[in-house]
Amino acid sequence: MISVQEASVVVPAHRRGEADRVLLDRISLELTEHRIAVIGANGSGKSTLLRLFNGLRAPTSGRVSVAGKDTVKDAAAVRARVGFVFTDPLAQLLMSTPVEDVALSLRAKVKDRAERARRAQELLDLRGVGHTAHQSIYDLSGGERQLVALTSVLAVEPRIVVADEPTTLLDLRNRGQLREVLAGLPQQVIVSTHDLDFAADAERVIVVDAGRVIADGEPREAIAAYVAAMAR
Numbered sequence: 001m002i003s004v005q006e007a008s009v010v011v012p013a014h015r016r017g018e019a020d021r022v023l024l025d026r027i028s029l030e031l032t033e034h035r036i037a038v039i040g041a042n043g044s045g046k047s048t049l050l051r052l053f054n055g056l057r058a059p060t061s062g063r064v065s066v067a068g069k070d071t072v073k074d075a076a077a078v079r080a081r082v083g084f085v086f087t088d089p090l091a092q093l094l095m096s097t098p099v100e101d102v103a104l105s106l107r108a109k110v111k112d113r114a115e116r117a118r119r120a121q122e123l124l125d126l127r128g129v130g131h132t133a134h135q136s137i138y139d140l141s142g143g144e145r146q147l148v149a150l151t152s153v154l155a156v157e158p159r160i161v162v163a164d165e166p167t168t169l170l171d172l173r174n175r176g177q178l179r180e181v182l183a184g185l186p187q188q189v190i191v192s193t194h195d196l197d198f199a200a201d202a203e204r205v206i207v208v209d210a211g212r213v214i215a216d217g218e219p220r221e222a223i224a225a226y227v228a229a230m231a232r
């Protein structure tokens with residue numbers, strides 16, 4: 001379980017006379033539900049919040065832990081447990097072809113090189129992108145790329161998947177496909193999204209506004225609170 005206790009993220013002012021920037025302001029959350037969506041306007045702090053969950057970002061004050069492990073002090077254990085999917089898969093695909101990228105994720109678990117490549121191919125097949133295995137990642141469509149990135153993240157067998165606007169760059173069909181894949185995962189899945197239909201599928205919706213949680217709970221009510229806040 002992810003636990004956020006009074007976590008703030010503050011960026012110090014760059015110039016004299018400027019105020020510090022508070023990106024997140026004393027957030028406390030216990031994330032126990034299987035499907036959680038985080039929504040909020042552009043720049044409200046969703047990405048910053050999600051990055052706290054796997055230690056990509058450290059809180060300036062307060063504490064974030066995953067299954068009792070501190071995201072700063074136990075960073076490696078936390079990263080192994082919490083997989084992170086970026087909006088732009090090119091930000092996370094490190095190798096030049098899908099099969100190499102997934103094999104890289106398998107490195108800790110499968111020592112033999114040939115076996116690693118075989119397993120990587122199997123995992124890509126499972127996600128319906130096996131045919132892209134040896135293509136350059138730059139030649140893949142956006143949807144294929146996102147599925148390859150997700151396959152690489154899942155290859156590490158994380159207990160929790162955190163996905164930062166994973167459908168934003170996708171067309172309607174690929175968006176639907178990715179939503180389906182995420183919905184079918186056995187892991188706990190926490191996504192940020194601007195797609196309110198996607199958010200409505202979650203068990204719990206957290207609304208972030210200017211670095212604060214302004215609504216948190218059952219999707220219908222939380223989404224209504226977000227829509228009302230946007231209208232103000």
Ligand SMILES: Nc1ncnc2c1ncn2[C@@H]1O[C@H](COP(=O)(O)OP(=O)(O)OP(=O)(O)O)[C@@H](O)[C@H]1O
Nearest residue numbers: 011021023040041042043044045046047048049165
């Ligand atoms: N390192 C940083 N230094 C200064 N400001 C930052 C830094 N990182 C993020 N910000 C600012 O924090 C605010 C929140 O950013 P964040 O990416 O968390 O928002 P978001 O809700 O995910 O937005 P979007 O929906 O547009 O992706 C933005 O105004 C952003 O410019």
